[in-house]
Ligand code: SF4
């Protein structure tokens with residue numbers, strides 16, 4: 001470990017720039033390698049399961065950090081009969097949410113919520129889970145006065161609570177209502193999701209799980225209805241499905257290019 | 266200010282001469298050191314933490330190489346330095362026995378870290394059901410042996426989920 005002073009620390013992508021291409025390739029593959037090997041075929045509406053490979057340190061180095069060669073994304077298949085509340089539960093459990101004692105229900109933190117929509121004309125109704133869409137051109141990052149709301153090199157948008165001053169500008173800027181503000185002192189946070197009073201927070205795509213070679217908690221709980229992967233690598237299942245069958249982004253007209261795609265909306 | 270104070274008594278072994286803070290060290294820490302010698306840790310740990318938080322959160326660097334795996338986040342510090350009281354329970358930051366508090370209280374330097382971060386190990390060894398840390402042997406994570414072995418890391422890696430449904 002080296003100790004840098006604050007000036008040196010400003011080069012935020014310095015370490016990812018140094019990372020070697022080989023390592024990046026294996027970083028992309030380690031999650032999906034065995035899926036490709038199993039020759040999984042996919043069609044619309046089919047079960048979209050994927051396998052997470054056990055990672056060995058030799059093919060994935062934690063020291064290289066997030067790389068801009070990767071763009072993590074998710075694909076939600078809303079045509080599947082899934083209880084989306086399971087995803088919400090898994091998310092709450094993973095991040096230790098719901099430990100507010102004094103907040104009103106509408107003040108409590110939500111990283112992912114289930115939205116029910118109904119066409120009044122035809123009576124058709126459906127539900128979809130909505131979390132932070134991890135926009136490429138994220139308005140929440142644009143407006144943040146402190147640089148707390150940030151996009152990691154691999155496309156994950158998250159709040160650096162060390163810098164957040166709780167102004168909530170980002171909450172107003174987000175068109176997806178994805179962010180929450182913590183109104184009270186919290187105790188017993190989870191190890192991987194430190195969170196506390198006075199900061200804004202939102203879905204971070206389970207960044208510590210991803211860095212650990214795991215899928216996000218909602219993906220794991222979704223029984224295959226949400227798949228996760230690198231949108232930049234045409235060989236990943238998510239990129240293949242999107243290339244073949246397409247997907248939709250919510251409010252694509254805003255041209256924010258979210259990393260979360262949907263089928264069946 | 267706080268730093269200068271801490272540096273001032275950095276060579277004192279915990280309360281050796283009755284002056285200075287009584288720093289509580291974890292069990293079995295005799296003869297072991299942290300990442301760097303104590304003098305250096307006492308003087309420089311704020312810079313190290315600041316450096317690590319930028320690397321870990323903003324850059325996604327989760328471990329250092331040098332043959333050892335070190336999670337650069339504060340949880341690794343807490344997991345090693347957690348102190349148990351007489352009833353074998355981990356003490357919280359508001360207790361003078363807590364490793365960080367034992368010095369910070371004396372030096373009157375308040376720290377905000379634990380408003381968000383955990384001040385004791387998660388589940389005190391048991392991890393909640395959604396994480397796969399269950400089989401990891403954390404007993405070797407004592408000061409001076411701060412690294413998880415490659416074996417431990419393999420245990421942290423996800424179980425293979427069957428795709429044949
Ligand atoms: S969905 Fe909202 S919080 Fe997430 S990146 Fe887009 S603007 Fe930011």
Ligand code: SF4
Nearest residue numbers: 144164165167168170
């Ligand atoms: S609330 Fe925090 S993250 Fe959001 S804009 Fe303000 S400082 Fe940035």
